[in-house]
Amino acid sequence: MSSQPHRRALLESAEFRHLVGRRWRMSLVLSALLFALYYGYILLIATNRALLSRRIGDATTLGIPLGAAVIAGAWVLTAVYVVWANRYYDAEAARLRARAERD
Amino acid sequence: MQTTLGTPTPSAIVFFLVIVALTLAVTYWAARRTRSTREFYAAGRSIGPLQNGLALAGDYMSAASFLGIAGLVALRGYDGMIYATGWLVGWPALMFLIAEPLRNLGKFTFADVVAFRLRQAPVRVASAFGAMLTLLFYVLAQMVGAGNLIRLMFGLSYEWAVLSVGVVMLAYVLFGGMLATTWVQIIKAVLLLLGVSLLTGLVLWQFHFSPGALYASVARQYGQAALEPGGLVTDPVDAVSLGIALMLGLLGLPHILMRFYTVPDAKAARGSVLYATGFIAYFYLIIPIVGFGAAALVGRDAIRAIDAGGNMAAPLLAELLGGTPFLGFIAAVAFATILAVVAGLTLAGASALSHDIFTHAIRKGHASEHEQIRIARFATVGFGIGAVVLGMLFKGQNVAFMVGLAFAVACSANFPPLLLSIVWRRFNTAGAVTSILSGAVLSLLLILLSPTVWVDVLHYPAAVFPLRNPAIVSMPVSFLCGIAASLLTREPDAEVRFDDEKLRTYLGIGAE
Numbered sequence: 001m002s003s004q005p006h007r008r009a010l011l012e013s014a015e016f017r018h019l020v021g022r023r024w025r026m027s028l029v030l031s032a033l034l035f036a037l038y039y040g041y042i043l044l045i046a047t048n049r050a051l052l053s054r055r056i057g058d059a060t061t062l063g064i065p066l067g068a069a070v071i072a073g074a075w076v077l078t079a080v081y082v083v084w085a086n087r088y089y090d091a092e093a094a095r096l097r098a099r100a101e102r103d
Numbered sequence: 104m105q106t107t108l109g110t111p112t113p114s115a116i117v118f119f120l121v122i123v124a125l126t127l128a129v130t131y132w133a134a135r136r137t138r139s140t141r142e143f144y145a146a147g148r149s150i151g152p153l154q155n156g157l158a159l160a161g162d163y164m165s166a167a168s169f170l171g172i173a174g175l176v177a178l179r180g181y182d183g184m185i186y187a188t189g190w191l192v193g194w195p196a197l198m199f200l201i202a203e204p205l206r207n208l209g210k211f212t213f214a215d216v217v218a219f220r221l222r223q224a225p226v227r228v229a230s231a232f233g234a235m236l237t238l239l240f241y242v243l244a245q246m247v248g249a250g251n252l253i254r255l256m257f258g259l260s261y262e263w264a265v266l267s268v269g270v271v272m273l274a275y276v277l278f279g280g281m282l283a284t285t286w287v288q289i290i291k292a293v294l295l296l297l298g299v300s301l302l303t304g305l306v307l308w309q310f311h312f313s314p315g316a317l318y319a320s321v322a323r324q325y326g327q328a329a330l331e332p333g334g335l336v337t338d339p340v341d342a343v344s345l346g347i348a349l350m351l352g353l354l355g356l357p358h359i360l361m362r363f364y365t366v367p368d369a370k371a372a373r374g375s376v377l378y379a380t381g382f383i384a385y386f387y388l389i390i391p392i393v394g395f396g397a398a399a400l401v402g403r404d405a406i407r408a409i410d411a412g413g414n415m416a417a418p419l420l421a422e423l424l425g426g427t428p429f430l431g432f433i434a435a436v437a438f439a440t441i442l443a444v445v446a447g448l449t450l451a452g453a454s455a456l457s458h459d460i461f462t463h464a465i466r467k468g469h470a471s472e473h474e475q476i477r478i479a480r481f482a483t484v485g486f487g488i489g490a491v492v493l494g495m496l497f498k499g500q501n502v503a504f505m506v507g508l509a510f511a512v513a514c515s516a517n518f519p520p521l522l523l524s525i526v527w528r529r530f531n532t533a534g535a536v537t538s539i540l541s542g543a544v545l546s547l548l549l550i551l552l553s554p555t556v557w558v559d560v561l562h563y564p565a566a567v568f569p570l571r572n573p574a575i576v577s578m579p580v581s582f583l584c585g586i587a588a589s590l591l592t593r594e595p596d597a598e599v600r601f602d603d604e605k606l607r608t609y610l611g612i613g614a615e
Contacts, residue, residue: 011605020609024526027199034199038192042346045185045332046339052181053331057315059322061330067184068388071191075384078195082377085203090370093610100612 010100019092026084030077037077041070107427108409108418109258114431119257122294122439123271129286133279140475143280144211144454148615150285150365156378159362161288162447163190163353163379164295164386166440167248167506172387173420174413176394177406180321180329183394185336187387189346193353194380198373201354204525206363206372207607207614212451213360213517214459217524220600222532224464229539231459233516234357235452236543237509238486239493241356242448244505246494249441255415256434261498269491272446276453276483281365284446291436291443296382298436302417303389305424306396314392320399329398344575345507351578352510355517358451369611393417400424412503445490452486453479504555507572511550515542515577523585525608528601530585531594538585545580549573 010016045052045063052063137143150158168190176183209215214230246265253264275283310316321329336342353359363372397406397416401423409415418437422430457479462470470478520538523530550556552567570576606612 007603007606011602016605016609020605023609031196031199034192034195038188038350039343039346041188042185042336042342043339045336046342049332053327055327057318059319059327059330060315061181061318061327063181063332064184064318064330067181067188067391070188071384071388074192074195075380078198078377078380081195081198082373085373086370097610097612100606100610 006100010096013096015092016096019089019096023089026081030081034074034077037070037073041066106409106419106422107430108415108422109255111257111259112427112431114428115257115434116431118431118435119438122290122435126283126287126290126439126442127271127274129290130275130279130283133283133286136282137278137280138476139472140211140458140479142282143476143479144361144450144458145364146281146285148365148367149282152366152371152374153378154285154289155362155366155371155375156382157292158285158288158365159359159375159379160382160386161292161295161443162358162362163383164292164440165245165248165444166252166437167244168386169295169299169390169440170252170414170417170437171412172390173394173397173417174406174410174415176391177397177401177416178403178413179333179335180325180395180398181331182333182335184391185332187390189349191380191384191387192346193350194376194383196350197354197359198376198380200522201525202363202372202376203369204608205360205521206366206369207609207611208525208604209364210615211361211364211458212454213355213357213521214455214463217520217535218459218463219524220597220604221524221535221594223467225532226535227459227464229536230517230520231455231464233355233512233520233539233543234455234459236547237355237513237517238357238448238452238455239489240505240509240512241358242445242452242486242490243493243497244502244509245441245445245448246490247497247500247502247505249445250494250498252414252437252441255410256418256437262495265491265494268441268445269487269494272442272449273484273487275442275446276449276487277480281361281450284443284450285362285365287439287443287446291439292382294436295440296386298421298433299386299389299393299417301429302396302421302424302433303392306392306400306420309396309400309424317392317395317399321395325398325403338570340575341570341572344570345572347578348507348510348514348572348574350514351518352514352574355513355515355521356509357455357517358447360521361451361454364615368614393420396420449483449486449490453482456482456486501560504550504560507555508546508550511546511572511574511577512543514574515546515581516540517542519578519581519585523582523589527586527589528598529589530601531589531592531597533592533594534585534587534589537588538581541584542577542581546573546577549577 218226250261
């Protein structure tokens with residue numbers, strides 16, 4: 001384990017702050033997209049029933065693929081975060097961790 | 104249609120015995136690997152992302168979502184599908200907001216994270232109160248549901264059903280701890296996904312693998328309205344409030360949060376959410392096909408004749424398409440589902456009582472490993488007995504709102520302090536306690552005064568509080584109370600420790 005002054009230096013380093021900042025920006029952007037996706041769908045149902053009831057097949061309504069798209073979209077957003085974190089975040093975190101342990 | 108539902112057929116009994124034997128064998132295996140608290144509460148942090156993803160899905164996909172949503176779609180059409188989407192969207196939010204910090208900061212319970220840099224006793228007691236409240240409502244709904252469903256499917260009396268769920272799940276948790284509970288969840292999740300996939304495949308086969316033909320058949324019998332939004336979402340405020348409870352309530356469910364400590368690190372926690380979200384998304388995508396299939400092939404009247412709520416839509420469909428053996432399989436899977444969910448809740452309840460209250464609040468963190476395990480097992484038995492007693496007491500009561508209540512309390516009392524403790528330096532003991540108590544009290548009070556309880560259960564003519572779900576009011580109030588109380592008091596230690604914990608939160612340095 002690294003000593004106290006080194007921990008402090010790492011905490012205050014521009015790289016660490018940058019990493020934490022990027023992590024939360026990513027989280028908040030994806031959360032905003034998730035909210036728009038789900039609450040947009042709910043509010044669309046509440047305010048524009050006719051649109052969701054529009055037929056796109058013999059009987060199939062537009063609401064059915066839209067509902068499925070909300071579910072699929074939620075999974076895609078999760079996957080975007082995981083791919084980003086596995087590629088960028090983990091590499092950067094490992095680099096900073098190594099620095100803390102080397103010092 | 105003729106049905107063997109409600110009579111214990113040989114195939115149902117065989118499938119049921121095979122599942123119970125398999126899970127008890129796993130428990131026997133796990134019991135020999137469960138000696139320390141780390142093993143009892145967190146399966147020795149040995150679970151991989153795929154396994155934990157399946158176990159999270161197992162914890163979350165209850166009999167209520169399997170049988171209930173299929174029934175809702177069968178009887179009310181498209182509205183059931185709207186409801187299904189709400190059950191998924193919490194998972195990405197869990198990923199973005201708390202999964203990794205939760206894993207890095209905690210040890211066994213989410214209270215570990217809330218109390219990390221605060222004064223232990225008050226925060227532990229308050230967190231355990233929020234956790235227990237959530238778990239009790241959740242387990243009560245599960246037990247009453249179990250009694251009714253098992254009676255409908257096997258013909259076993261309500262009391263015997265509740266008691267047998269209590270005894271079998273206690274065996275899992277008491278002897279096998281988290282390791283056994285995790286594998287029971289995995290077995291259940293695989294069986295459930297398999298059963299629902301088979302059912303979906305059989306339905307689509309009937310319609311030459313054309314969902315459009317299935318919808319056309321539903322529309323011919325019940326009118327185009329079955330495929331259009333109906334009465335579920337009429338008031339936008341109420342709909343958003345329910346959406347908030349379902350989405351953010353997940354981020355405060357103790358038995359779900361606890362699963363993140365079973366994996367070795369934050370990367371594995373992240374992977375497990377992706378797997379869980381995938382399995383659960385798949386489940387909610389195909390469940391409406393089962394529901395529409397039941398409406399088209401079994402018929403709404405036949406479904407209602409067995410159970411007015413529609414819970415038997417999926418089992419009846421299974422019998423129609425796959426005969427008695429398939430019905431037996433589906434019934435046994437539903438039983439396994441209930442067992443696994445109740446086991447997960449019991450383990451979470453035991454950890455709140457023993458790890459948070461006993462070890463940290465009473466013993467100030469100084470209890471021997473041996474003593475902690477002993478208390479954990481006592482708490483397990485206590486919670487299990489409590490669950491059975493509650494199930495018996497509430498026989499015949501309308502408890503459908505209890506799951507909604509559990510989510511409302513979780514998102515109002517547990518989620519705000521958890522998020523604030525992760526992101527806000529100034530958050531302190533006063534803030535945590537105030538936020539938990541205000542969220543818990545307000546969500547309880549508002550749901551009591553809402554149409555859900557005041558009118559539907561207590562039969563008063565008009566509700567005092569207009570919304571069916573209180574989350575849109577109680578969650579913001581909990582955040583505001585937590586922020587206000589923190590700003591009114593100072594706890595310099597907590598602020599200094601916030602900086603220290605950042606390396607652990609974001610880099611995993613020093614994580615358990």
